[in-house]
Amino acid sequence: MDNQQNHNKDLEGKIALVTGGTKGIGKAIAERLTKAGAQVIVSARNQPEESDTSNHFIVADLTQPAQVAKLTQEINEKFGGIDILINNVGGLTAPSGGFSALTDEDWESELQLNLLSGIRLDRALLPKMIEKKSGVVIHISSISGRQPLWNVNLAYAVSKAALNNYSKALAMELADKGVRVLTVSPGATKTPPMEKFIEDFAASSGIPAEQALKQLLSQTGGIPMGRMAEPEEVASLVHFLVSPAAAYLTGTIYSIDGGSLPVV
Numbered sequence: 001m002d003n004q005q006n007h008n009k010d011l012e013g014k015i016a017l018v019t020g021g022t023k024g025i026g027k028a029i030a031e032r033l034t035k036a037g038a039q040v041i042v043s044a045r046n047q048p049e050e051s052d053t054s055n056h057f058i059v060a061d062l063t064q065p066a067q068v069a070k071l072t073q074e075i076n077e078k079f080g081g082i083d084i085l086i087n088n089v090g091g092l093t094a095p096s097g098g099f100s101a102l103t104d105e106d107w108e109s110e111l112q113l114n115l116l117s118g119i120r121l122d123r124a125l126l127p128k129m130i131e132k133k134s135g136v137v138i139h140i141s142s143i144s145g146r147q148p149l150w151n152v153n154l155a156y157a158v159s160k161a162a163l164n165n166y167s168k169a170l171a172m173e174l175a176d177k178g179v180r181v182l183t184v185s186p187g188a189t190k191t192p193p194m195e196k197f198i199e200d201f202a203a204s205s206g207i208p209a210e211q212a213l214k215q216l217l218s219q220t221g222g223i224p225m226g227r228m229a230e231p232e233e234v235a236s237l238v239h240f241l242v243s244p245a246a247a248y249l250t251g252t253i254y255s256i257d258g259g260s261l262p263v264v
């Protein structure tokens with residue numbers, strides 16, 4: 001899949017928006033779709049230090065409805081809509097420690113970031129895809145959505161589980177309207193927040209980072225392949241899913257986790 005697609009400009013003529021496309025997984029996706037020939041729009045709260053000049057950058061905090069409206073207006077005015085929407089914004093911000101450690105504010109901010117940001121953007125950008133009877137939407141979820149770790153990421157896992165459910169429902173609603181909707185669920189992926197999360201867990205447990213990683217992974221049965229994913233590996237899957245080669249795929253969740261999720 002990877003080598004063949006690397007030489008393939010199969011997204012030429014397509015316009016893609018990658019939310020949170022300045023760092024980690026989103027950055028790798030933006031780079032990958034650009035190489036495949038797409039015109040890529042990237043959004044984030046902060047302008048990246050080094051930006052890819054072939055991309056169009058729009059500043060927007062997707063937890064703020066007014067900023068989503070502004071982002072949509074700019075896209076519609078400058079590009080007349082998009083063909084590919086990668087809802088990548090998300091992350092773990094709530095504290096660990098189980099149900100009693102989480103306030104209403106923690107729950108609300110985790111749901112805003114991991115669930116409502118995507119729902120809101122879909123609502124704004126889908127009408128033009130439906131009008132054109134063509135488009136692909138990807139929701140970047142997490143294997144935590146199917147495998148909660150109550151003491152580590154309760155609110156995050158719940159918001160990703162809700163995202164999985166919403167994504168499936170949306171796919172069913174749009175299946176006969178020419179718009180495909182898919183979910184990609186990474187396991188542990190080597191990005192700056194993942195590295196920081198491991199460091200913080202190590203500091204709060206008073207153990208070295210390497211041991212903290214082993215401890216965290218052992219709670220989920222470990223990673224059978226013995227390593228975290230590279231962001232580019234997630235991007236490679238996303239590229240395939242948005243490409244014409246995946247024309248019959250909709251409504252499914254793709255885990256990319258080195259074999260971590262211990263379910264059939």
Ligand SMILES: NC(=O)c1ccc[n+]([C@@H]2O[C@H](COP(=O)([O-])OP(=O)(O)OC[C@H]3O[C@@H](n4cnc5c(N)ncnc54)[C@H](OP(=O)(O)O)[C@@H]3O)[C@@H](O)[C@H]2O)c1
Pocket residue numbers: 019020021022023024025026043044045046047060061062063088089090091092113140141142143185186187188189190191192193194
């Ligand atoms: N890394 C992992 O191990 C892992 C595993 C499973 C799932 N995931 C999921 O993969 C996705 C990307 O994670 P990542 O680790 O690559 O994250 P990351 O490196 O922290 O990048 C997050 C991106 O989103 C932007 N962003 C954050 N909050 C935003 C907001 N409120 N509005 C607009 N943009 C915002 C950031 O830029 P600014 O800060 O400038 O806004 C950045 O571009 C998330 O949905 C995450 O839940 C990650």
